[in-house]
Amino acid sequence: MSEETNIRRLDEDTVARIAAGEVVERPASAVKELVENSLDADANRVDVTVEEGGTELIRVADDGRGMNEADLRAAVREHTTSKIEGLEDLESGVRTLGFRGEALHTIGSVSRLTICSRPRGADGAGTELVYEGGDVTSVEPVGCPEGTTVEVEDLFYNTPARRKFLKTTATEFAHVNRVVTRYALANPDVAVSLTHDDREVFATTGQGDLQAAVLSVYGREVASSMIRVEADEDELPPGPVDAVSGLVSHPETNRSSREYLATYVNGRAVTADAIREGIMGAYGTQLGGDRYPFVVLFLEVPGDAVDVNVHPRKREVRFDDDDAVRRQIDAAVESALLEHGLLRSRAPRG
Numbered sequence: 001m002s003e004e005t006n007i008r009r010l011d012e013d014t015v016a017r018i019a020a021g022e023v024v025e026r027p028a029s030a031v032k033e034l035v036e037n038s039l040d041a042d043a044n045r046v047d048v049t050v051e052e053g054g055t056e057l058i059r060v061a062d063d064g065r066g067m068n069e070a071d072l073r074a075a076v077r078e079h080t081t082s083k084i085e086g087l088e089d090l091e092s093g094v095r096t097l098g099f100r101g102e103a104l105h106t107i108g109s110v111s112r113l114t115i116c117s118r119p120r121g122a123d124g125a126g127t128e129l130v131y132e133g134g135d136v137t138s139v140e141p142v143g144c145p146e147g148t149t150v151e152v153e154d155l156f157y158n159t160p161a162r163r164k165f166l167k168t169t170a171t172e173f174a175h176v177n178r179v180v181t182r183y184a185l186a187n188p189d190v191a192v193s194l195t196h197d198d199r200e201v202f203a204t205t206g207q208g209d210l211q212a213a214v215l216s217v218y219g220r221e222v223a224s225s226m227i228r229v230e231a232d233e234d235e236l237p238p239g240p241v242d243a244v245s246g247l248v249s250h251p252e253t254n255r256s257s258r259e260y261l262a263t264y265v266n267g268r269a270v271t272a273d274a275i276r277e278g279i280m281g282a283y284g285t286q287l288g289g290d291r292y293p294f295v296v297l298f299l300e301v302p303g304d305a306v307d308v309n310v311h312p313r314k315r316e317v318r319f320d321d322d323d324a325v326r327r328q329i330d331a332a333v334e335s336a337l338l339e340h341g342l343l344r345s346r347a348p349r350g
């Protein structure tokens, strides 16, 4: 005999939209997923176009590996990926930025998604797939260049509560800008451009030089004040970090926002208190209160010392030994600043 219960299983649509909210919080999170897909597809060029902060339109066009019709149909399904086969791949350390196989599916369940793609080297037309609110509504042969162009229109059109939660165009665009900037700086060998409401915000050349990428993104004043940081294991105090490299600004080139601290662990953009505190420690009193330098810093950490299975939205990482990381970063940045005579000498700390 069965009793009454009001505990029921949610229908698939509802489940998908709830899940989508966890992956795609705002336009910038969709941009992040799409740019990561382009980089994973080995693109040499990634052009990001957004309208109204990404709320009306997000377009990411790449010249990467591309997809054929079967790939396209598979790509928008739930939990479909070409990047890993199973848990073993995760444990041995994933090299791609994505591997969860949920981005296209979830973005498409809360927007109108159009993907046009042609595999590299394939002749003939490409394929255009339209996916709206979670359903494939059309698949057609369409002329398109080699590579992939993804368009996301009317994000959250079918989840009004989330749509309402979005901030102003300026705020949403600031988040988009930050995401694209992070990837442009981390991939100077890829030509990355960002256009907002028909205005080109920046475009890197893809010539492979970090200094040149900084110039394209932040402009001449900042680029000309950057100095190189380069320290490997032998030069660093003991700790989990094997190598540090990148660029940091002259103390006089600073801003009142942490926004310009672009830090990476094994190529992934992350924020970490230990890294930030290490940087700020190195500058010491050279920076006024609440002022931050421009930093683009890459840390290499052994694969087994970082957990890649982090939530897609979380950029914050922690290390087993935060103190050691702080000391390592402090030392690396300090020695670069000292070398350029940019620090008043200070008493060694214990």
Ligand code: ADP
Pocket (backbone or CB within 6 Å): 033, 037, 038, 041, 062, 064, 065, 066, 067, 075, 076, 080, 081, 082, 083, 098, 099, 100, 101, 102, 103, 104, 105, 148
């Ligand atoms: P994931 O990136 O975790 O694999 P996605 O949902 O983001 O999951 O993408 C699903 C699959 O679609 C990818 O594994 C990849 O094979 C393919 N794909 C997505 N975007 C692109 C792209 N820009 N170029 C080529 N293939 C792509």
Ligand code: MG
Pocket (backbone or CB within 6 Å): 033, 036, 037, 098, 099, 101, 103, 104
């Ligand atoms: Mg992906």
